[in-house]
Amino acid sequence: MPGELLFLSSAVGKVDGDYVEWYLQPMESCRCEAILLGVADYGEADRLVTLFTLEHGKLRGIAKGAKRSLRRFGGILEPFARLTVQISIRSGLSRVVGADAATIFPRIREDLLKIGYAGYACEAADLLLPEALPNPRLFRLLAAYLEHLDQAPPSSSDRRFFEVNLLNILGYRPALGQCASCGVDLSALTTRHAGAAGGLLCGRCGRGRVVSEWTVSLLEVSLRTGRFGKVNFSPAELAEAGSILDPAIASHVSRSIKSLAFLREMGE
Numbered sequence: 001m002p003g004e005l006l007f008l009s010s011a012v013g014k015v016d017g018d019y020v021e022w023y024l025q026p027m028e029s030c031r032c033e034a035i036l037l038g039v040a041d042y043g044e045a046d047r048l049v050t051l052f053t054l055e056h057g058k059l060r061g062i063a064k065g066a067k068r069s070l071r072r073f074g075g076i077l078e079p080f081a082r083l084t085v086q087i088s089i090r091s092g093l094s095r096v097v098g099a100d101a102a103t104i105f106p107r108i109r110e111d112l113l114k115i116g117y118a119g120y121a122c123e124a125a126d127l128l129l130p131e132a133l134p135n136p137r138l139f140r141l142l143a144a145y146l147e148h149l150d151q152a153p154p155s156s157s158d159r160r161f162f163e164v165n166l167l168n169i170l171g172y173r174p175a176l177g178q179c180a181s182c183g184v185d186l187s188a189l190t191t192r193h194a195g196a197a198g199g200l201l202c203g204r205c206g207r208g209r210v211v212s213e214w215t216v217s218l219l220e221v222s223l224r225t226g227r228f229g230k231v232n233f234s235p236a237e238l239a240e241a242g243s244i245l246d247p248a249i250a251s252h253v254s255r256s257i258k259s260l261a262f263l264r265e266m267g268e
């Protein structure tokens with residue numbers, strides 16, 4: 001039977017004749033696969049990190065001594081690195097005890113535009129993901145995008161491919177087959193317009209940019225194929241896809257995505 005309480009955060013009691021201690025606020029320490037969505041210096045020695053873990057979803061944590069300890073962190077707590085982390089999970093701020101890099105995607109870091117795309121993908125995922133909710137499909141999508149960016153030339157088509165799949169996995173798939181306002185079947189109509197909050201509108205409900213049937217089918221193919229690099233949009237189709245996807249993403253985030261400004265400066 002448990003004995004007297006000795007500490008506020010833990011308890012000690014006798015079980016089968018032995019003294020044992022357990023935590024009143026359970027803490028889970030685990031080794032997780034993770035992608036580093038964001039990182040910031042904290043004080044002289046520490047770093048604050050936002051991790052997208054495969055096992056536990058998005059977690060915010062502190063890596064004590066990370067700016068000094070090469071043994072525990074090896075200088076790898078860098079944006080969009082793919083890591084294995086040892087983490088003590090707590091409500092609020094978790095404690096990152098150590099980290100090993102699966103890859104820091106070195107070829108992304110050699111190319112400013114690739115850095116822009118990778119940073120944008122991580123920031124968008126951070127803003128759209130709820131905390132501590134595992135989402136293995138989204139983890140695989142983001143990991144696949146970073147791997148592709150590391151290997152292939154930077155491409156606006158891949159960005160749009162990522163975005164439409166990101167929205168779909170999170171349950172925010174834009175309406176492509178029916179008018180988002182009145183629900184009419186768009187496949188029988190000759191014109192469709194991009195809506196203010198993403199998705200498509202029929203000619204009676206919408207006044208925005210006209211979107212071609214071909215752009216819609218490229219977005220639908222993007223949702224069916226799991227492979228980056230398989231779908232290529234022309235410049236006109238990219239602009240049309242952007243008129244659907246940009247407002248769709250903006251309508252689900254609480255603030256503007258800072259890395260979008262950098263992409264725009266790069267002409268994207």
Ligand SMILES: [Zn+2]
Pocket residue numbers: 179180181182183184201202203204205206
């Ligand atoms: Zn309509």
